[in-house]
Amino acid sequence: MTPSTSTRRAVLGVAGAAALLLAGCAVTALPGQSLTLSADARFAVLPLSNATDVPLVERRAQAIAVSLLQQKGLREVVVYPQKAGDNPLEAEPAVTATQALAWARQQGARYALSGTVTEWRYKTGVDSEPAVGITLQVADVSSGQVIWSASGGRSGWGYQALAAVGQSQIESLLRGIRVSAPAVSAAAK
Numbered sequence: 001m002t003p004s005t006s007t008r009r010a011v012l013g014v015a016g017a018a019a020l021l022l023a024g025c026a027v028t029a030l031p032g033q034s035l036t037l038s039a040d041a042r043f044a045v046l047p048l049s050n051a052t053d054v055p056l057v058e059r060r061a062q063a064i065a066v067s068l069l070q071q072k073g074l075r076e077v078v079v080y081p082q083k084a085g086d087n088p089l090e091a092e093p094a095v096t097a098t099q100a101l102a103w104a105r106q107q108g109a110r111y112a113l114s115g116t117v118t119e120w121r122y123k124t125g126v127d128s129e130p131a132v133g134i135t136l137q138v139a140d141v142s143s144g145q146v147i148w149s150a151s152g153g154r155s156g157w158g159y160q161a162l163a164a165v166g167q168s169q170i171e172s173l174l175r176g177i178r179v180s181a182p183a184v185s186a187a188a189k
Contacts (some may be wrong), residue, residue, distance in 0.1 A: 021073045033176065035138060035148040036113065040182040042076040043069060043111035044141065046100040048134075057120040061134060064167050065174070067111060073179040097144075102143045111147075112139050119153060120166060127158035130165040136173050150176050156180040 037043070039102060045066050048058040059082070069077050071170070097114070104112040119133035133153035137146045150173040156165040 013178050023116060032146060034178060034182055035176060036178045037074065038182050039073045039179050041074070041111060042078065042107065042109045044068060044104035044107055044112040045069070045073050045077060045079045046104065046112050046114040047082060047095050048114065050121050051116050051118045054120055057117050061115075061117045061120070061166060064170050065115075065136070066067050068167075068171055068174050069113070069177075072174065073181075078104075080104075094146065101139065101144055109141050112136060112141050113137070114139065120162065122162060123155070124160065129155050129158050130160055130162040131148060131155040132162070132166045132169045134166075135171065136170070138177070146178075148176060150174075 024129070045062060047063075048062050050056075050058040057073040062079070066077055066079055076157050082099060100114065101112060113136060115134060115136035117134050119131050121131055122128045132155075135149070135151040139146050152169055152173055153171070154165055154169040
């Protein structure tokens with residue numbers, strides 16, 4: 001065997017090992033398109049749907065999304081009010097998309113974020129890796145038309161916190177939303 005053949009095999013072995021390590025932390029983020037919003041646009045965050053068997057994960061994901069949107073520079077983020085129940089296992093009456101959009105219109109919002117949490121748990125097994133799946137969409141409040149959407153899933157390592165993996169996934173999805181500085185009027189100059 002020549003030195004170049006053994007070098008190629010070593011490189012292929014290292015590359016294969018790296019691929020296996022990266023597969024352990026699977027990440028999927030599919031922001032289908034980008035959306036640019038003015039920092040002054042009033043933005044409503046509607047209730048997220050919970051398609052998991054874990055109570056209240058939609059509220060965790062919603063709180064993370066609100067914080068990340070504000071960090072992006074959106075100045076007016078309003079959050080759909082939800083009552084805090086005494087029993088976290090007691091289901092609240094579901095809010096329809098029509099009801100939520102009507103609320104957003106009453107608030108004067110131009111855009112509204114909604115979505116579904118499809119996974120938010122620790123996987124069973126020896127390592128108990130955290131796993132998160134979520135879809136997000138932004139609608140134009142006046143028409144109700146979805147103008148941006150993204151979906152993805154992520155799993156972390158056994159030592160990572162579930163909330164950290166969830167925040168990282170939501171942040172990846174929200175990269176498709178850009179916030180621009182508001183236009184300065186001639187009178188303000």
